[in-house]
Amino acid sequence: MAYLELRGIRKSYYIGKRAFPVLKGIDLTVELGEFVAILGESGGGKTTLMNIISGLDRQFDGTVTVHGQELDHLRDRQLDRYRRETIGYISQSYNLIRHLNVLENVLLALDMTKLSRGERTRRAHELLQQVGLADQAKKYPSQLSGGQQQRVAIARALAGDPPIVVADEPTGALDADNTAEVMRILQQIAADGRMVICVTHSDRVAQAANRVEHLVDGQIKDQQVLRPLASDQTQPAPARQTIATRPLPLHVSFTTAFRHMRFTWSWNSLIVLGTAIGLFAVMLFAGLGNGIRGYINHQINNVVDPQSITVMRYSNNGKDQEEQSAAVDPAVAGTIAPHMQTFSPQQLQALRELHHVIGVEPGISATNATISIGNNRYSAPELTTWTSTDPVSSLKAGHPAGNNQIVLDKTTIAQKWSATNWRQLVGKTVTVAYQTLNAKGRPVTVQRQLKVAGIVDSPSGASLNAVNYATMQSMSQAAGLSKQPTFATVRVAVREQNEAVVNEINQLKVGGQQQFSANSISTTLDRVNTYVGIATAVLAAIAGISLAVSALMIIVTMYMSVSARMKEIGVLRSLGESRRDIRRLFTSEALMLGGLSAVLATGLAYGLGAILNHWLYRIAGYPLVQIHATSIALIFGLAIVIAWLAAILPARRAARANPIKALAAK
Numbered sequence: 001m002a003y004l005e006l007r008g009i010r011k012s013y014y015i016g017k018r019a020f021p022v023l024k025g026i027d028l029t030v031e032l033g034e035f036v037a038i039l040g041e042s043g044g045g046k047t048t049l050m051n052i053i054s055g056l057d058r059q060f061d062g063t064v065t066v067h068g069q070e071l072d073h074l075r076d077r078q079l080d081r082y083r084r085e086t087i088g089y090i091s092q093s094y095n096l097i098r099h100l101n102v103l104e105n106v107l108l109a110l111d112m113t114k115l116s117r118g119e120r121t122r123r124a125h126e127l128l129q130q131v132g133l134a135d136q137a138k139k140y141p142s143q144l145s146g147g148q149q150q151r152v153a154i155a156r157a158l159a160g161d162p163p164i165v166v167a168d169e170p171t172g173a174l175d176a177d178n179t180a181e182v183m184r185i186l187q188q189i190a191a192d193g194r195m196v197i198c199v200t201h202s203d204r205v206a207q208a209a210n211r212v213e214h215l216v217d218g219q220i221k222d223q224q225v226l227r228p229l230a231s232d233q234t235q236p237a238p239a240r241q242t243i244a245t246r247p248l249p250l251h252v253s254f255t256t257a258f259r260h261m262r263f264t265w266s267w268n269s270l271i272v273l274g275t276a277i278g279l280f281a282v283m284l285f286a287g288l289g290n291g292i293r294g295y296i297n298h299q300i301n302n303v304v305d306p307q308s309i310t311v312m313r314y315s316n317n318g319k320d321q322e323e324q325s326a327a328v329d330p331a332v333a334g335t336i337a338p339h340m341q342t343f344s345p346q347q348l349q350a351l352r353e354l355h356h357v358i359g360v361e362p363g364i365s366a367t368n369a370t371i372s373i374g375n376n377r378y379s380a381p382e383l384t385t386w387t388s389t390d391p392v393s394s395l396k397a398g399h400p401a402g403n404n405q406i407v408l409d410k411t412t413i414a415q416k417w418s419a420t421n422w423r424q425l426v427g428k429t430v431t432v433a434y435q436t437l438n439a440k441g442r443p444v445t446v447q448r449q450l451k452v453a454g455i456v457d458s459p460s461g462a463s464l465n466a467v468n469y470a471t472m473q474s475m476s477q478a479a480g481l482s483k484q485p486t487f488a489t490v491r492v493a494v495r496e497q498n499e500a501v502v503n504e505i506n507q508l509k510v511g512g513q514q515q516f517s518a519n520s521i522s523t524t525l526d527r528v529n530t531y532v533g534i535a536t537a538v539l540a541a542i543a544g545i546s547l548a549v550s551a552l553m554i555i556v557t558m559y560m561s562v563s564a565r566m567k568e569i570g571v572l573r574s575l576g577e578s579r580r581d582i583r584r585l586f587t588s589e590a591l592m593l594g595g596l597s598a599v600l601a602t603g604l605a606y607g608l609g610a611i612l613n614h615w616l617y618r619i620a621g622y623p624l625v626q627i628h629a630t631s632i633a634l635i636f637g638l639a640i641v642i643a644w645l646a647a648i649l650p651a652r653r654a655a656r657a658n659p660i661k662a663l664a665a666k
C-alpha cells in the first residue's frame, strides 16, 4: 500500500441548494520520495484537492489513507495532529505572519514539537541555512523579496520534519530565477525521502516533478512519468526518525500574543490608555473615599477621645430632660443654669463595675457663667470640670488647673482680654460666677475668685473654661448645693467596646428606672463612616460605568484584530494549531491589554494621588488620597475579568473560523 492513497474523492460547492461539483472521483497514490505535480487549469479544483490532502477540508466524499491509516475527518484532534505531524504546507501567497520575524515564523511550527528550546532554535537556523536565508533571520516578511518569503515558507513547512509536503502554486508569484530555485529546493526535499505534491497550472513548473498528473474536469485523466524513481526508492521508505510533536503550550500563545501586541503597539497603547482611564477613576475615587474617611476619623479622634463616654443622669421627666439637654447645649439655656441631677456614689460604683470599663471620673458642670477680669466681664457658656479626656496638648499657656485655679478659653476669653498679650493672663486672679437652681428650685449664686493656671484652645472649637473637680465641688458646697457629680466620664479599654458599653449604660435600671444617659462618639463615627462609604461606592460605581466602555473597546479591538488576522488564523490552523490554541491566542492578548491597563491605571492613580495629596495637605493637613493594596488587587482582578469577558466572543469567532476561508483572506 502506498504511503498516501486517495480513493473516490468527490467534492461539490453549494450556492444555495445548487451543487457545483469540483472534484468528481479522484484516485491517486503517492510514495515517499516522490515529487508529484498535479497540473490543471485555473479553477479546476487543485486548491480544493490540496485542502483535502492537507486535512483542512472535512466536507467531501471518499477516503484519504496515510501510511495505512484512514483519516477520520470528523475528529478534530486527529486532524490537528495530522496537520502538525504529517503535513508541511506551502502556498502561493507565502502566508508568513507579518508581525513575526523570519526566525520566529519558522519557530512557530517548531513550538509544537517536543524539541528543547535550544534545539528548536538550532533547527530553525539550520532550515534557514538550507533555503539560503541564514543571514535574514531577524528581518520581517515585509523586508524580504517574494522569492525569499517563499523560501521562509518552505523552511517553516519543513520545521516539524513532515513526511508529506503540499505546495499550492508555490511559484505563482515568482520570477523565473526564483521559480527555478524553489523547484530545486522541492526536488531536494523529495530526494531526502519526503513526498512532495505540488499543484500548478504551469507546464514548465510541472516538468520539475518525477510524475505529472493531469487534473481535467474534476478527475485525474492522464499521467506522465518524467523521472521514474529507482526501484529501491519506490518501496516505502524505512521508518524515519520523526520529530515528536505536542499541542501548543499555553506560554507560546502568550508569547505570540505579546509579539502581536508589540507589533501593533501604537493602536494597542490607545486601547490600554482608554481602559486604564476607567480603572484609574474607580481607583482614585476609592482612594479618595479611604482618605476622606481617614480624615474624618482623624479629626473626630482629635476632638473627642473615642475611648471615653460622657454619662449624664437620665430623667424621664420632660422638663428635666429639656433642662438637661439645655445644659448640654448652652445656647438653648436661659441665664439661670438649670438644676442638674447628680450621681450618687452607688451609681458611680455601678458604672465602675461594668464590663470593659477601666475608669470612671466624676465631674460637675454649669452653664452661663461670667468671668470677671478687672473691670471686664466675659460670658462663659460653660464652666466645667477638667477631665483626663481634655488633652493637655490643647493648653497654649500655663498648666492644668490645681485647687482654686482655672484654665480659660483662648479665643472667647483670653484673646478678648488682650489680642496680643493674652498669655499674660496666666497667674492673674479672676472672679467666676454663675446662677443655678438648688434642689428646691430656688436661684442660688455660685461665685469664687480663682487664679488663672493656663489658657486652653479646645480642639473641638467649643469654649472651654475648666476647674478641677475638687474646686467645682467646693464652690457648689459653699453655695449650699450638692457636691455630687453632675456627669461622669467613663473610660473603656479599647475604642471598639465603646458602643457596647454605651448600650449597657443606657440599659442599666434600678427599680425598673433607667438611670443614665450616655452618648457614644463611635456611633457617630460609624455613621459618618457609613455615609462616606456609601458616597465612595456611588462615585466608584459611576466611574465604573466607564469600565463598560473599556470592555466595549476591548471587544471592538479584539473583533478588529480577529478580522485583520484571519490569514494568520488560517496559517496557524494549517500548521496544526487547534481551535483551543486560537482561542487562547486572542484571549491572552485581551488579558495582556487588561493587565497593562491595570498597571497604567495604578501608576496614574498613584501619580495623580501624590500630586493631589501634595496640594490638599496644605489645606487638610492629611493625605486625602489613600490607595490601599486591596484596591490595587481589586483593580487588577477587575481588569482581568473585563478583558476575559470582552475576549470571549471575538476569541470564539477566531476559533470557529473555517481554516480554508481564513487562509483565503487578504
Ligand SMILES: Nc1ncnc2c1ncn2[C@@H]1O[C@H](COP(=O)(O)OP(=O)(O)OP(=O)(O)O)[C@@H](O)[C@H]1O
Binding pocket: 013, 014, 020, 022, 040, 041, 042, 043, 044, 045, 046, 047, 048, 049, 201
Ligand atoms: N468556497 C467556495 N464556494 C463556492 N465555490 C468555490 C469555493 N471555493 C472554490 N470554489 C470554486 O471551486 C472551483 C475550484 O476552485 P479551486 O480554488 O480549487 O481551483 P484551483 O484549481 O485551485 O484554481 P486556481 O489555480 O485559480 O487557484 C472554482 O470554480 C471555484 O470558483
